[in-house]
Amino acid sequence: MKFYIKHLICFFYLSFITSVYSADIVHKSNIDFIHYKAEITPDFITKSIEGTVEITFSPYVDNLDHLSFSVGAKQVNAVYFLAQKIDFSVEGDLFIVQLPAPLKANKAYSVKIEYKVSETRGLKFYDDHLFTVYHTKNWLISHNKLSDKATFDLSIKHDLTTTAIGNGTLVARKKVSGTQLVSRWKQNTPIPLYTFGFAVGEFEKHSMGTSGVNISVLYRQQIKSNLTADLINKAFADTADMLSFFESKAGFSLEQDYAYVVVDGYMAQEASGFSLVGEKFVHTLLNDKNENWFIAHELAHEWWGNSITSANFSHFWLNEGLVVFMVAAYKQHLFGEEAYRDEIALALKRIQRAVKEKRVAPVAFRKVIEEQDINRTMAYSKGALVFYMLREKLGDKLFWQSLKRYSLTYKGKSVTTQDLKSIFEQVSQVDLTAFFTRWVYGQKIPTIDI
Template sequence: MREGKQHRWWWALALWLPLSGIAAERNFQVLHYQTMLDLDIAAGEIQGEQVVRFRAGDAPLQQLELDSGALQIAAVRQGEAPLDFTQGEGKLRITLPAPLAPGETSSVALRYHGKPPFGLEFAPARNEAYTVFSTSQWMPSLDAPDARATLDLALRLPGTVQATAVGEVMPSRLLDDGRIERRWRLRTPMPGYVYGFAAGPYRHVQQRHGSIDLHFYSVDRTDAELAQVFAATGDMLDFFAARAGLAYNGDYHQALVARTIGQEMAGLSLLSEAYGKELLDDPGRQGLLAHEAAHQWWGNRVTCAGWEHFWLNEGMANFMTAAWLQHAQGEAAYQQMVARWEARIGTLRESGADRALVYPDWNRPSADDRAVVYQKGAYVLHRLRGELGEAVFWQGLRAYTQANDGRSVVTRDFQQAMEAAAGRSLQPFFDTWVYGTGGQI
């Protein structure tokens, strides 16, 4: 997700980001979602069917609670038996017919419909729909970033509408009414907030980069323009893979949609048509392209365990964006980013809005709060790089990323990895820059 501009996405994010600690209270784990969406793009409405497979935790499980946004649940069943459920404050609470024993697995089937107020954007003039972060607004799920599950996703669309989504493309199915059910399978457990799709009358360009298939989509751009917009993508993935010490897995899809500030998903990034035009006019404006690509490692594969550690996602992606610009465009481009971070932190301090990077109450973030996570988070990584030197810093970052691939992390995990690389305690640095608000800019 991109730093900067005000957008109703931020309002949506503020509405549903949970308080810290809620994830720890769950007594179950969702293992898999099987979701089918029937999209009415003109009306901005959806109908959905879903099967949720889950496992009870350490105690008997009587009630399953999912985030359901503004969706209206029509029915919940287990096998042929209807189940009791309630909805309120964006939650769906399902009462199981009998307590599920610790460690036992089960599943429930849902039918639902709705007109998402956010999280799923409709652009009827372009015959387009695409998701923006708030997954529970279009499929009941767990919003918590530490909740990882696999996904089977199906979209029912007219034959003239193409689509891209998270996961491996599976065979489509022709429906009796002439529409096509397009399907994908996400085999690697991922946080629900990086599920998503884009659907529209897209032009689709495919390129091969090493072992990776790159896919580009747009309503407005020609094949040649799409290739130009995303020309740096392969090199970016190579750069981030080398810094992470982890090869990129699978294909990578990027779509230009009607309007977005930038959205990372599992193997898919969405950017705006306006940003695509910016890149055609000035190919050097690669920051947002790099930011969303960096999230494929830092944010998707290594994910903050709670939103209070969100800087590990966004501060890291911002810093890695600057590192890419340094690599691709030179030291001046990197230092320009650093100067912007310094200026923003200075403004925060002058207004009394500076905060520690670890937020105990990250549930209604302001613009200044986001600046702390995005810009100050990146700047602190820049300072740590200077503190440790090139070799030790990148060694520590690789070790942190490799050790936590497919896991959810807290700030202490990052600190310990950097301390192991440095061979010494970094507590004074973290006390000053991460857990406190000290340090001279």
């Protein structure tokens, strides 16, 4: 979830209820957003998408009487509730939907919104392909609670000459005119909203021929990407091994196929069921087999981030720091000890640079922070270093047993730092309070001889 270069959701404004989970603070909203059904049409000429999204939700409290959305760069044309068109108003960045009657708790309702959005931070258009980027809120009417998960049904109208990919499973491809078809994707397992996404383009497809889960690579034609099926096969040759490695460490397998979409430039971003990776990274890898970090990093997010998701940005390191560490661990598995140490040394170098620039912060917080408050060097690099030190402290057997217990316990759930700490303590029978106080919640920078 990032433009993570070289190793490195319009949202609902809701009232929040603050509760304490052990030592960590999490926020619970008044609404459970259950399902999103979107029907959209991208336009390469105007660099925009237009369509509808139907959002199914259930209030946790009685008498909910309105919804407020961040309109951002989107133009809202109409809002429907119970099939009736209802009024909305725009006040600054907000448009406010006044519901016809107060809603009851624990009952499912839906609103349908017609909208259009031009190219913005959430959309990247090129002449032959387009794709969505983080945040989902920038291209789809949604909210931005990091841990909230929902199912997704996405229909994309696009040219016959192009291929579309979305979350979950392709359930239909229907020709609707002489030049266009509709591809429909369904994600039936709830996923974090920030992992909603799609891509459309003139892509070639290469299947990696792995057993169990099918892994494929979509890439642009050779004339534009300088990539061929043979080069793609060479660059992504280790994906089956990566899959096996991460499954063994997490204790569970992927439940659906996976794809890499190779796009123009530098890009490395996870979505659910696929990831976006940049052509420039692929060419770098073709010249140096050790530069496979971006393939491993985005795949690892299927377990740590997409399935097991940090409760909020205070615990973002559980998404990113763990995955940076897992890339290092995978390199150890594939290339040997020196490659592992090199990755940890690189993380330490980034941390030391942040110290010199006075950009030091805790890895995790006991208070809720917002995305803009994240210190990414600490979340990514020091977060990875924390897992390295935990492994050194506990030893391989207890460390990997703890990680597997953590992963299996919180599969499909949201987590806090305390959740991780508790599992590691239960498995290892080691009190980690002092360790987490110093290295995770504190700003102390470790000195490690790599």
